Amino acid sequence: MSGISPLSFALLLEQLLNGLQLGVMLFLMAAGLTLIFGVMGVINLAHGSLYMIGAFACAAVAAATGSYWLGLGAALAAAAAAGALIEATILRRLYGRDHLEQVLATFALILIISEGTRWIFGGFPLFLDVPPLLQGAAPLPGGGAYPVYRLAIIGVGAAAALGLHLLISRTRLGMRIRAGESDREMIGALGVEIGRLYTLVFALGAALAGLAGGMIGALQSVQVGMGEPMLILAFVVIVIGGIGSIWGALVGAVLVGVVDTMGRFLLPKAFALAWPPSEASAMGAAVASLLIYLLMAVILALRPQGLFGAASR
Amino acid sequence: MKSLSSASPREAAANLAILALLILGPWAALSAGHPFYVTLATKAAILALAATGLHLALGLGGLVSFGHAAFFGLGGYAAGILAAHAGSGEALILGWAGSREILTMILAAMGLALLAALPIGAISLRTSGVYFLMITLAFAQMIYYFALSWPAYGGDDGLSFRRGIFPGLNSARPLPYFWICLGALLIGLALFQILRASRFGTALEATRQNPQRVEALGIEPFGLRLTAFALSAMMVGAAGALFANLNRFASPSMLSWQMSGELIVLILLGGRGRLLGPTAGAVLFVAMEHVLGGWTERWQFFLGLAVLGVAVFARGGLLGLIAGGRRDG
Numbered sequence: 001m002s003g004i005s006p007l008s009f010a011l012l013l014e015q016l017l018n019g020l021q022l023g024v025m026l027f028l029m030a031a032g033l034t035l036i037f038g039v040m041g042v043i044n045l046a047h048g049s050l051y052m053i054g055a056f057a058c059a060a061v062a063a064a065t066g067s068y069w070l071g072l073g074a075a076l077a078a079a080a081a082a083g084a085l086i087e088a089t090i091l092r093r094l095y096g097r098d099h100l101e102q103v104l105a106t107f108a109l110i111l112i113i114s115e116g117t118r119w120i121f122g123g124f125p126l127f128l129d130v131p132p133l134l135q136g137a138a139p140l141p142g143g144g145a146y147p148v149y150r151l152a153i154i155g156v157g158a159a160a161a162l163g164l165h166l167l168i169s170r171t172r173l174g175m176r177i178r179a180g181e182s183d184r185e186m187i188g189a190l191g192v193e194i195g196r197l198y199t200l201v202f203a204l205g206a207a208l209a210g211l212a213g214g215m216i217g218a219l220q221s222v223q224v225g226m227g228e229p230m231l232i233l234a235f236v237v238i239v240i241g242g243i244g245s246i247w248g249a250l251v252g253a254v255l256v257g258v259v260d261t262m263g264r265f266l267l268p269k270a271f272a273l274a275w276p277p278s279e280a281s282a283m284g285a286a287v288a289s290l291l292i293y294l295l296m297a298v299i300l301a302l303r304p305q306g307l308f309g310a311a312s313r
Numbered sequence: 314m315k316s317l318s319s320a321s322p323r324e325a326a327a328n329l330a331i332l333a334l335l336i337l338g339p340w341a342a343l344s345a346g347h348p349f350y351v352t353l354a355t356k357a358a359i360l361a362l363a364a365t366g367l368h369l370a371l372g373l374g375g376l377v378s379f380g381h382a383a384f385f386g387l388g389g390y391a392a393g394i395l396a397a398h399a400g401s402g403e404a405l406i407l408g409w410a411g412s413r414e415i416l417t418m419i420l421a422a423m424g425l426a427l428l429a430a431l432p433i434g435a436i437s438l439r440t441s442g443v444y445f446l447m448i449t450l451a452f453a454q455m456i457y458y459f460a461l462s463w464p465a466y467g468g469d470d471g472l473s474f475r476r477g478i479f480p481g482l483n484s485a486r487p488l489p490y491f492w493i494c495l496g497a498l499l500i501g502l503a504l505f506q507i508l509r510a511s512r513f514g515t516a517l518e519a520t521r522q523n524p525q526r527v528e529a530l531g532i533e534p535f536g537l538r539l540t541a542f543a544l545s546a547m548m549v550g551a552a553g554a555l556f557a558n559l560n561r562f563a564s565p566s567m568l569s570w571q572m573s574g575e576l577i578v579l580i581l582l583g584g585r586g587r588l589l590g591p592t593a594g595a596v597l598f599v600a601m602e603h604v605l606g607g608w609t610e611r612w613q614f615f616l617g618l619a620v621l622g623v624a625v626f627a628r629g630g631l632l633g634l635i636a637g638g639r640r641d642g
Contacts, residue, residue, distance in 0.1 A: 043443050045574075093625050099443055100377055104581045105624035107574045111617030119611055232454055232570060235447040243443060286462040293455035297436050300448060304439045 010144030015265045016258065021150045023257025024157025028212035029234035030241070030249040031164060032205025038244035039180040039201045042091055043099055045106035047209055047234070048227025049113040054079040054210025055222040056117060059126035062217075068131035072214045079210020080203040082113075087202035092195070110228070118224050125221035153215050160208065161250050168246065177201060181244060233260075236296050242309025251307060256292050263291040324636035328589045331596060335361075335498075339491050351487040352559070357599040358494040359555045362501045364579035364591030366548025371577070372586050373509060374541040375521030377442075379573050380433070380449030383456045384546040386568030387429055388422035388553025393563030394466055395421055396474035415477035415484060415493065418554045426550025427543055429456070434542035438535060450570060457568040471564035474557075484558075494555050498592070501548055506588055508544070517541050549576070582623055584632030593631050 033047050057078035062071030086109065094102050130149045137145035168174035176197055179187040188194040213227070220226075237256050241248025268284030275283065299307065335354060342350035363385055370376040395418050398404070398411030405411050412418065437448045461469045482489040508514045519527045520534040527534055557563040566572065575598075583594025601619060605612035627634055 037443065043446070090621065090625065099446065100371075100577070100581065100585075101624050101628065103377070103379070103446070103574075103577060105621055107578060108617045108619075108621035108624060111613045112621065115611055115614035115617065119614065228570065232450060236451050239444060239447050239451065282462070282464055286459060289458040289462050290455050293451050296448070296451055300439065300444075301436055304444070306444075 008142070008144075010140055010142040013140055013142060014144055014146055015261055017146055017150065017154070019258035019261030020254065021153050021257070022261055023254035024154050025212045025216060025230065026233055026237050026257055027157055027250050027253035028160060028208045029230050030237040030253050031160075031246055032208040033234055034238045034241070034244055034246060034249045035177070036202055036205045037238075039177055039184075040091075040095060040198055041184075042095065043102050043106070044091070044205075045103060045231065046086065046109035046113060047205070048229075048231030049110055050079045050083055050206045050209040050227070051213040051216075051230055052117065052222075052224065052227035053082050053113070054213025055217045055226060056121060056126065056213075057210070058214035059128045059217045059222045060121070062128055063126070068128070068218070071128070071217075072211070075210045075214025076207045077210075079213065080207040083206020083209075084199050084203040086206075087199050091202070092198070095198075114224050121224075123224075125223035126217070127221055128217035130218045149218060156211070156215065160211070161246075164208075164246060173197075173200070233292070236292055238306070240296055240299050240306055242306030245306070245308040248306055248308030255295070259295055260288075260292050263288040267291075321636050324587065324632060327593070327632055327635045331589055331593050335592070335596060336495065339488065343488055348487050351491050353599055353603060355487070355491045355494050355559055356556075357595045358491070358498045359552050359559060360576075360579060360599065361592040361595035362494070362498045362555070363549045363552035364576050364583075364595055365498070365501045365505055366545050366550075366552060367576045368545075368580050368585070368591045369505060369508065369548065370542050370545035371580060372590075373514060373517050373521065374538055374545075376438075376538060376542060376545075377446050377577070378437075378449040378542070378545075379446045379570070379577065380437075380451070380453030381546070381549050381576050382568050382570065382572035383429060383433070383449075383453035384426040384549040385553040385556070385572055385576070386456065386460065386563075386565070387425045388419075388550035389557035389563040389567045390460065390466065390472065390553075391422040391425045391550070392418040392477065392554040392557045393472040393474050396477060397466070397472060400474065413475070413477050415479045415554075415558060418477050418558065419497075419551045422550040422554035423547040426546040426553075430543045430546030431539070434539045434546075438538050438542065450573065453568065453573055454570060457565060457570075460565045460568055467563075469565060471562055471566075473562050476558045476561050490559065494559070497551065497555060501551075502588060502592070504548070509588075513537070513540070578620055580630075582620065582630050584630030584636075587632045587636075590630060590632050597631055 029047065029051060032050075033044060036042055036044050036047075054075035058071035058075035060071075061074035062068050065071070090105060090109070091102070094105055134149040134152050136148050138148050138151060140146050168177055176187060176192055179192070180194070180197060180201075184194070212230070233256060237252040238249055240255060241250070241252030264285065267288045268281040271280035271284040271287075274280075303309075335358060339351040339354040342348070342354075363381075367378065367381045370378055370381075394405070395411040396413060399413045402410050433449065433452045437445055437452065440448060466472050476485055476490070478484055479489070479493055482493060484490045484493060509518075516527065516532055517537050520537055524534050553567060556567065579594035579598055580591045581594070582597055583592065584590035601616055602612065605615050609615065623630060629636075
């Protein structure tokens with residue numbers, strides 16, 4: 001009843017995979033945020049709204065067509081389109097301005113997109129089924145089993161990280177992104193059409209958020225307000241990893257995902273060694289919810305620029 | 314950079330109009346038989362106090378904190394916890410069983426905000442810019458989640474309590490409580506003006522404009538900034554105690570990131586760098602919320618559009634539109 005059972009290897013492995021899966025979601029969010037900040041110097045609070053747009057697009061299209069895969073495609077397309085639209089109509093006016101005005105504008109976008117979504121879809125959450133191809137569980141070493149769908153999410157995250165790495169290090173677009181990160185004015189002067197590059201980078205970041213939103217729909221209900229908790233966790237991730245660093249976003253995301261999940265799993269058990277079960281689970285849960293913020297504070301106290309951030313910015 | 318202390322005649326006129334609206338409005342509304350508007354004005358005055366508090370850090374110090382809801386909520390919980398203990402008679406610390414006095418609650422709220430602001434500020438001020446914004450946000454979230462999961466004072470249900478008492482005024486009635494909150498706002502505004510005109514304020518504004526030069530003059534920006542952050546947190550904490558007393562409820566939503574965002578919105582809506590900017594923003598925000606809310610269920614959508622319009626087009630906020638020109642201070 002208390003949920004405090006002896007530790008087994010299979011259970012530990014399952015929780016570790018859960019942490020990794022959360023880490024993948026956070027990476028997809030944080031990669032876009034950090035890319036957009038690195039190239040355009042814009043802080044986008046509405047990134048969580050793009051995640052929500054992906055989730056709603058996936059759930060709505062999957063419900064209408066019966067195909068999860070069409071839904072996932074729609075999630076990518078809708079989030080990328082929304083991102084490009086936001087960049088071209090609003091954020092473009094705010095480059096080079098104070099971060100405060102960017103905060104104000106993107107905060108306003110959250111209000112608009114959240115209420116607009118509620119307007120279109122109503123107040124009830126949407127649900128999405130795991131596609132037939134990915135149903136069921138795969139056996140784990142040690143006797144447990146783990147949902148195939150969650151393993152697939154981890155795989156997609158790994159593929160996205162690799163793809164992003166190749167895109168940035170091997171392609172012409174990636175070269176321009178890196179050039180934009182180091183000197184915005186210079187690459188404009190060299191004849192790169194900077195406006196199009198910015199829209200493209202924003203759409204790319206938005207699509208990654210949309211992909212995360214589309215995938216999460218089969219694990220939790222799709223509702224207005226689902227994006228902001230992810231946004232705040234993604235902030236923690238990029239602060240830990242170092243703003244502007246994709247590699248930092250990956251390491252930070254896995255760190256936050258695993259520490260958060262393992263903390264929630266292990267702390268109540270640890271507290272139960274010294275306190276009665278009911279108090280231990282409440283105290284363990286309270287401390288576990290603070291764990292990643294403590295991790296962030298410790299890392300910042302030691303390295304203010306984050307694990308992989310440039311020394312000065 | 315414009316001088317900060319001299320308000321243009323048009324701004325001075327706008328300031329007078331805002332104060333007159335805030336002071337005479339509720340009185341007129343009550344005479345006309347609409348006590349609801351008194352509560353609305355009380356809310357505006359409290360939010361104005363909170364935004365003025367944040368303005369100390371954000372406007373004078375250039376410290377864009379996205380986590381001041383932490384201090385607002387801690388202030389609210391300080392009031393609620395004192396009232397809860399006074400109600401039950403259960404000792405809080407060292408045999409003291411809380412208090413029902415609003416003034417004591419405000420002091421406790423300021424003390425708690427200070428206790429939280431010192432470590433949060435000391436860690437966050439090691440960074441600047443966007444890092445600072447995200448870290449303050451993360452600390453506020455930490456306190457938010459702690460309040461949600463800590464069952465002793467209501468957890469995610471929040472904490473209901475009876476409104477505190479005030480010497481010489483029947484604070485349970487809307488108009489006297491409004492006078493208390495308005496008085497607090499006026500004290501807050503006076504403190505803001507005194508601090509801004511002081512040597513401390515001058516040095517603080519200098520750290521915003523050019524930290525290297527300040528350091529070259531032998532002044533350490535860190536201490537100035539931490540002091541500003543702590544003073545700012547204390548004023549926001551006091552506002553939180555008044556807000557919880559207004560609603561007779563300390564709610565975890567006072568600690569939420571939306572609250573932090575709202576406080577920033579109030580400052581920019583009214584006009585950053587102006588004494589009454591946050592107050593103008595709070596009055597405008599509460600009025601818009603009420604008018605749009607009465608007009609459509611989707612008021613947040615239109616509120617968002619209005620705020621977006623201010624961000625993109627009206628960079629000096631309401632007072633900037635009236636007085637002309639934008640202020641960096």
